[in-house]
Amino acid sequence: MTAPVWSGEPIAVVxxxxxxxxxxxxxxxxxxxxAEVVFGSARQLELVPEEVAAERIAWPSPLVPALPGLFEQYAGRKIAVLASGDPMFYGIGVTLVRLFGAVALRVLPQPSSVSLACARLGWSLAEVPVVSVVGRPLETVLPELADGRRVLVLSADEHSPAQVAELLGRNxxxxxxxxxxEQLGGSGERTYSDDAQEWKHEPGDRLNIVAIxxxxxxxxxxxxxxxxxxxxxxDGDGQLTKHEVRALTLSALAPAPGELLWDVGGGSGTIAIEWCRTHPECRAVTFERLEPRRRQIAGNAAALGVPHLDVxxxxxxxxxxxxxxTPPNAIFVGxxxxxxGVLETCWSQLRQGGRLVANAVTAESExxxxxxxxxHGGELRKFQIYRAESLGGFTTWRPQxxxxxxxxxKAASL
Known part of the structure; x- marks a missing residue:
């Protein structure tokens, strides 16, 4: 779909x-x-002095679907858009670039809440991962957690801190x-701390960020x-790629940030879930014919921090x-x-330069x-995994x- 063309003066995104x-x-x-027209949230518009003569338009809800028509309505007028902090950090500036292109904007940023938080905490901004739970499931925080790590969470509202504390305790x-x-950079700025398992603070200001x-x-x-x-x-009925073979399979699939995987025959969702966990921008679609298994895949994806998995x-x-x-960068057939028609269809849908990995456990599929x-070439491997098990008072190796x-x-010529 072609982005709308913006022919007026550059939109000032402040x-x-x-x-x-x-x-x-x-x-x-x-x-x-x-500006002749200023767009922003009701809270942001209230910050503009009365002597500014521009017409003030509060954002509608839902916002993104309304944007093309809204800007078309005011085309030809000088427009300013108010954004929180840095418009290009999880902000409206990113959305407007996707809609009109960078040349249509003049972005004038302020310090982001993350910059201010790191300044207050003495944390290195370049080394701290940031997770937004604004319009996103809380479980997206989970893949970033590791002992000794520092993480910043952009809260959805005043209830997010208690929800984060509960999530940490469960995991x-x-x-x-x-x-x-709270209210970083403003006159109402406030900071308070506690261990997640001891969290008993009442909800505070809805404009807050959580440091972990x-x-x-x-x-x-x-x-x-x-x-x-x-x-x-x-969780599930035992239909899953075992963890040793799963590690070898993901290595062959070679996920990279922003790539899309098709996982055919999802089972418990293990391959697609671990593909998505490798990087926040990795995406996957898992195909599973049985509805109970689709439910278990969705449950596993949420529990392991990738609730955006498409089942x-x-x-x-x-x-x-x-x-x-969307044609995938990689396909796993498990x-x-x-x-x-399954393998033929997968091959035809795979992008040129994409990877296909298939595992077989029966003589017919082999x-x-x-x-x-x-x-078509490629590489064939055969894995035999043994796991130690008790045999009387001894230990033996049980083959999987x-x-x-x-x-x-898939080469470009094929």
Whole structure:
């Protein structure tokens, strides 16, 4: 879809902090004074002095779908947009760039809440991960947690700190130190701290950010971003790629930030979930024909911090009824290999230069992979995993089902 063309003067996108109008520099104030129309939240518009003659328009809700029509309505007039802090940090500036392009904007930022928080805490801004729970599930915080790590959470409202404390307690980080910083940069700035497991503070100001100094419970299972989480971290009916083979499979799939995976035959969702956990920008669609398993995949995805995982039905049915599925960068086929048309369809949907990895545990599915490898190249491997088990008073090695794996890159000429 082609972005709308903005033919008027550049839109002034002005960052404004909790210190209001007086905290703006001369250039930012002049940009607002010179506008004929000023857009912003009701709270932001109230910060503009009465002598500024511009027409003031509060954002509608929902905002994003209304933006094209709203700006079309005021095309030809000088427009200023008010944003919180830095408009390009989880702000309206990012949305407007996507809509009109960077050349249509003149962005005048203020320090972001994250910059101010790090300044107050003495934390290195470049080294602190930031998670926004504004319009996003709280569980997206989970992949960032690690013992000794510092994390900043952009709160949705005044209830977010207590919700973060409860999340930390449920996931083995109850001893973590939490600091809430409210109204940063304004006259009402306030800071208070406590351990997550001891959190009893009443809801405060809705404009706040939560700083976490992570302390892990040594007895709680670790869930790192590295693939190969313990099988026990997944609920379900036992239909899952075991953690040793899962680590080898994710290595072959080679996720990179921003890439999209199709996980065909999702089972418990392990491959898609761990693909998404490798980086916040990794995305995945998992296809699973059984509805109970789709529910368990969604539950596992939320519990492991990637609730944005797209869970769908059987792959051939989904492709038949939807023409909007984005071609993936990588495909994993863990189920349905011998179903007519599955491998052919996956291959045709894969982008040029994309990776396909398929695992087989039966003689029939292994034979299929051998034939495809003969036609398209790639690499064939066979894994045999043994796990130690008790045998009387001794220890023996119990073999798991051997797994044949085919991995291939789709060349541009194919």
């Amino acid at each position: 960052g404004i902090g909790a210190d209001g109008w007086d905290g703006l520099g001369r250039i930012s104030q002049e940009a607002v004074r010179g 083995g980080f109850g001893a973590s130190r939490m600091t809430v910083l 100094e992570c302390v892990a419970d040594p007895g709680h299972p670790r869930t790192t971003r590295i693939p190969g989480l313990a099988d026990s971290r997944y 769908r039905g059987e792959v051939l049915v989904e492709l038949e009824k939807s023409t909007e599925l 189920g349905g290999l011998t179903q007519d 034979a299929l992979l051998l034939n495809w490898a003969a036609r 089902l051997p797994v044949t794996q085919w991995s291939v890159v």
